[in-house]
Amino acid sequence: MTFKTKLLLITILPLIALSLLIGGASYYQARGLIATQTQALEARILAAKRQEIRNYISLALTAIDRIYDEEPGGRDAAQTQVKQIINNMTFGEDGYFFVYSLDGTNLVHPKLANLVGGQWWDLQDPEGDFVIQNLIDTALKGGGFHEYVWHKPSTGLVEEKLAYAVILEKWEWMLGIGLYTGDIALEVDAIRADFASSIRQTVFVVFAITLGAITVAGTLIIGVRFSEQRFADSKLKELTNRIFEVQEQERKRVSTELHDSISQLLISVRYGIEMIQSEASKTPDLRAHADKCLRILDSTISEVRRISRDLRPSVLDDMGLATALISLGKEFETQSGIRVDVSAERCRDRLSDAAKTAVYRLVQEAMTNVARHSGATHVDINLKVGFHTLNLKIEDNGCGLPSPLPVNAGLGIRNMRERMETHNGFLQLQNVAEGGTRIKVTMPLDKTAKKQHHDG
Structure with missing residues (x-):
């Protein structure tokens, strides 16, 4: 390391450290202050709303008090009069x-x-x-x-x-x-946005001053040429890191799809062959089982071609997520002999194509784990589309998960978690008290596509 470089580091590093410390401390303290103040403001507004409602109800009770107590003209006449008053x-x-x-x-x-x-x-x-x-x-x-x-x-x-x-x-x-109460959230969000803007301006000023000091120090020590070279090296390093990142993302994508797709079909073939082996001596429909295995192999070849084209489950494109899950359950039940009940609501355009694929792949992986490890005889799949979130529950009556669950629980579970995290979803694994495993998934729906409801 040259003397100029050492001098540059000695000059610049303390400035960077100080600016990060000041900026970070200011940012987090301001964030805490924003949270406290907005919560207090929201509580005050809500309290005011509650008092306003109490005042209105008191006004209504006062308006009908005499009629309610005395019932002039009889109860029916009094009730009719009170209805009219309240309606107005x-x-x-x-x-x-x-x-x-x-x-x-x-x-x-x-x-x-x-x-x-x-x-x-x-x-x-x-x-x-x-x-x-x-x-x-x-x-x-x-x-x-x-x-x-x-x-x-x-x-x-x-x-x-x-x-x-x-x-x-x-x-x-x-x-x-x-x-x-929707206006409360709007009012609080507006105030929070003002606070956040002030924080950004403060942090920007801190880092702007630091950047100015660094620039001056660098200019005085090594001049403009060194600064230009340093800038070019920095950009080259960012580009190199980005190339590596893209390569890793692509490898991960291909690995995930191969594991979630090809593995499912090969396991189905294995089940078919096992059925043929165990029933060959006493079952007259050996040819039917063989034909079924050949059809599954053909499906495997089609799946490889599909992955090479678009890595997109064709059943989702043709029929949608709900129908695709029902079809998946029926196929799994046929291949494994495990009874599968599927209840799935249609999510239509409230979920992106990528999110639908992620949910479909997760169910595929869960069913594979049931067949491999659970010893279950029944699986229940329930997909509900709420007002803001999609909720998926997969429950079997098998042997359950090991407790505690290992940190490296396998590629399958890791892939399921990564798929959900990619779409801001949350996956939870737990044992059922009566025996078996329950997988719960919560995923936010597309806010730009509102679900239609009747009044009420």
Whole structure:
């Protein structure tokens, strides 16, 4: 190492270290401050919303108090008058009161007239919450808040809603009111974005000053030519590292596809041959088993060609993920003799092609592991498409996983985890109490493709 290089390092390294320390400390302290302040702000806004809801419900109770207590003209006339009063008590663009009887029948709904008179006891919101049941239960417990999602009248979109329900005990009515809380998240996100912008500016200033000092030091020590050479060397090193990275990614991709695809079909051939060997002496349909093995070999050749073309499961392109999983379950059941039940909801365009391939490959790998290691007689595959996430569960009745699970649990499990992480998904392996293995997968859906729901 030359003297100039040593002098350059002695001058520059402390500046770099100091700037990283200051920038890092400022960044993480500011991030902590942002989190604390935004949480406090969100809590204050939510508290204000709750108080606003209480005030509105008190106003409604005051408006109907005399009629409710005295029932002028009889109970039917009083109830009709109260319904009219509550129906007319709207506030803002999306604020209204609603009334249900304790059996879930809607009595008042100013915004959705089609609900009035209907029995909605089993009504669920898009996230599976039994809205009317829970509101009535909350009211019967003395009144309180309940959160769920509901269609916002002004936009027609499903948004989070905070409701407050009380009981009109004499009439066996539940009176409720709610406010949409989506604006809270928007307000907090805007404040958080302002804070984050300030942090970026501060860090930028710190590193800009450091960069200026480094530039001056480098110029004074070795001049412009050395700086240009250093810059060129740095870019060349980045390019070399990028080439290696691309090579490793390609090798990993090919290795994963070969393991997940060819392995499945070769194992199917093995099962077919074993069946022929064990049944040859007593089964008259030996020729049928042989033909089946030949068809599987043909499928293997087709699979190799498919991988060389696009590394894309053709069944997904032709029929979609749900149908492809059902077909996979039937084929596995035929080849292995293990009963497979598949329940799969269609995800349509809410999942990218690459994500669908990842889910399909994961199920393939899981079924291979069941056949190889579990000794199971039954496998259950359940795919549900929620409002924000896709949930996959694969459960067998075999011997379960070793406890604790080894760190290097095998290429198959590693590939499954890597596939899910690539699409921001999460994979969980666990033993079932009754015996067997359960695989749970959660994967976010495409936010740009909203799932359609009915009101409620």
